[in-house]
Amino acid sequence: MKNNYSAVFYEAFEEEENILREVLPKGHKYLFTWKTIQESGHKSPPAKIISTRTQSKFPLEWRDKLDAIITRSTGYDHVSDYLRKARTGISAAYLPEYAARAVAEQALMMWTALLRNLTLQRKSFETFYRDGLTGCEIRNRRITVIGVGKIGTELVDIAHGLQMKILGVDLKPKPEMKRKYGLHYVSLKEGLENADIAVCALPLTDITRGMLDYKTLKSMPSGSIFINVGRGEVAPSGDLLKLLEKGIFGGIGLDVYDFEKDLASVLRDGKNASKLKPEARKSVSAVLKLMKDSRAILTPHNAFNTAESVERKSLRTAENLASYLKTGKFLTPITIQ
Template sequence: MGHDIYFYEAFEEEEQSLRSFLPADINAGFTWKTIQEAGHDAPPAEIISTRTQSIYPPDWASRLRAILSRSTGYDHLLRYRRESGFSGPLAYLPLYCNRAVAEQALMLWLMLLRRMPRQMEQFARFERDGITGGELGGRTLAVYGVGNIGREVAGIGAALGMRVVGVDIVQRHKEVSYVTGEEAAAEADIIVAAMNLTPENSDYFDESFWRRCKKGVIFVNISRGELSPAVVLEKAMEAGIIGGLALDVFNHEKALAARLRGGEKNDDDEVAALMRLKEKDTVIMTPHNAFNTVESVRRKSQQSVEQFLHFRETGRFIWAV
């Protein structure tokens, strides 16, 4: 192993930022590819860092010293520990992108409410028919998962004159009006999924959930794709329950990314549903990019290097799973 640490899934701006914080004596390797795309048979360093699309090989469990995920979620790390028996330290970054992701959610629901995809398409004809949108004031925003990101989403909604309700098993924030998931579904004009993923809440937004909702509700998922299966979302759109859909995360995201980046064909029903949905002008999809601002990338890079250097010195991470 020739590197002190190896960074997978590091896009160009992120690699530049990481390099700016790394000490000169650290030998770090970088690739924009996932582990599976890189085709490495063995770990290139005892400490590796990924985002969320890499598949950790089971036979690396005995050869890795630690894994640092440059993400706020860590369900993929727990899954690897559970399935491979990896016993080394695992780490994540809980604080770097709260505002960035919340602002992306705002952008997405506002674009859907104002029918922005259709507005942009109709500009070529300077046509205004069928693109009358709505305003935020007085509408009900339901935030499912009021953690660091969800709290930011709720605060933005309240500042814009929306009625905001939160759904969470832990009611941490006094400024949030908490209701049950069933109550929020029945009342919401806009739903934002900001929940962490656990084995218990996978497929949370299932067919029974959508049957409780108003017709025409806007749904935004900036959390985890496994919460909202695409096949179910497609059915809810066809039934007129979901009037606008925005996704920055995707169920079976690794398979979707492989299909879109390399044209890899598969028989995955979720990927097929997503490919159909992306053609609709009431759907907006972004490539798991809600975190990606200049400010957030800088914080992520700085905190990643802090995590690595602290572990190198003490054998412990600052933010450990």
């Protein structure tokens, strides 16, 4: 495929594409597709600058054909991993913060729906029976926010407004959070043991990968709710399924998944899960079981997706691209240690 485009945008859904077309630097030709790189069938990059979200797999054979990568996401481990393997001078950028409030509100939506048995309520409308539908009020529920960064801070703000009892878990406690919200920082162990609801808002690092596994989360009270809007690799899907099946969890809300690229291929493209590598197969199979459970709410990595955040994301993408086209440098570059 000839490089007839200034940049190609993978994983661009309709609303995002519409805004990008308005705000991207003029006088250039762009290609948009909702597909990931691997779904597109592209054997070589259609442009020397490519932009993705988090589900695309970057082919190593593209490393000498690319000048730059822009990931339209706050997390960028998928890009940094590729750059380490590629060992070339590809420039890269990410979007530091554009959707913290949106992501926090997605978590709120999930724990509210789970506390009030919304899935069962909707089904029971067909018969208008109320048996088994009794839920819980939010006020005075104990919530532990794991990772009090930008998203975690928004979670604390929301929970405080709802008069919940809030605990925070973070390596770097912020004194201002205690002053403003009365937030009490505790260890992960104490936070989990005293949570009716635990929300993971952690980034993916070498430390957090697999941190919230079965052994760690089983200390939560029976019937508690677990929400993950951070990174899927922090809390293995197979472990979460086991915790739900054993009744330790009364509900699960997930917007992120370990082996998310493989999960998307199975759900979107009809790829046979049995053909995945063992670890991926175990994870995807667990998610497929959770899909059928009324105690689980699963969304397609969509927590960021509000009109406000998509506009912010598109503008910051355009600003980064404009800077690179003019100076050869990004405004928010990814640096590899």
